[in-house]
Amino acid sequence: MSLDQLPREIAPPSTLEERTVARLRDERLVQADAHLWSAHRRPSVWWQAIAAGVIFAAGAALGAAWNASREVAPLQPRFLLLLHGATTDSAGDEQDAVAAYRRWAIGLRDDGRFVAGERLAPEATVVPSGPAPEDAVEGYFIVSAADLTDATTIARSMPHVERGGRVVVRRIDTPQ
């Protein structure tokens, strides 16, 4: 095993999270009942901003949260990368491909640019009924990028492209 094969991440002991939270509570840096955010409850930072703005206008104490949130860098645009067919020549190629995709996705995640990604099952239905498009989407990634050029650069770095696949890059249209 060489140095670059060592895992970059190591799971800390499970007790560390509670000890860290306890210290943050002691120092009044977090509150268990703040309920300002909960995963998957608030789909967009814009909705949070609007809600926080209303609270602020009402003079509630939570206005501080809005002031604090304005210190955060603006959310980068997000882009959908639609993956269309790539070729695999052999079983060895397939293993290489899996490793290459894994490295790419981990690198993207480490850069803080990975938002989501899912593979699609081959089964599909078409509405209204008719033949499915031949060049079906096989998977997708959502990434954050500065602009379409930046997102295209990310797409070009995908092992999918090297393996003969195509990636369609679309900006996700969120309210400005």
Next chain:
Amino acid sequence: MQPFARRLSLTSDAGFASMSVPPEAEVIAAAIAGDEAAFRFLYRQHSPLMYGVALRMVAQNAADAEDVVQEAWVRAIRGLASFRGESALRTWLVGITVRCALEAVRRRLPSNASTIEPVAAAARRLDLGVDLERVIAALADGYRHVLVLHDIYGYTHAEIAALLGVDEGTSKSQLSRARRSVRRALEATPMTEECQP
């Protein structure tokens, strides 16, 4: 041609399988406001990387590494409002972790460890990755820090120089010496029975 779904069996560590993450700016804003749930989300997302860095920087001392990660999070939450997004949050957090780890290493009593002998001793117990970690842990502090940041975490010499407060030339020479120490130690190590033909 096989469908993408059959070829690509990425595991969750690649973040690919059915994972949806709320926008980071949203989580950061809530954490700044003191939302514990948001902090826990950030903690679970980034602590494995921070702990990996800390553990290697403090030469595999688990208690020190835990203290380092905890201190890094306290400083991060205090300073999160000043995070401008000029670098990735992970990069920012690792920077704080490295600084906390350096402080922890400086607080320790100085050891008499030389560079080569402890490395060689550790390498005699070679057992692939586990003992490669021991070999790295046995390096002198300066060598180990540069090796870990450059060869495991992919930092450039310029970034390492800024993080460790040394110049780039020092970073380069320490990396070279660290690699040589590790190589010599590994070459001096007899193959284990498992490795022999």
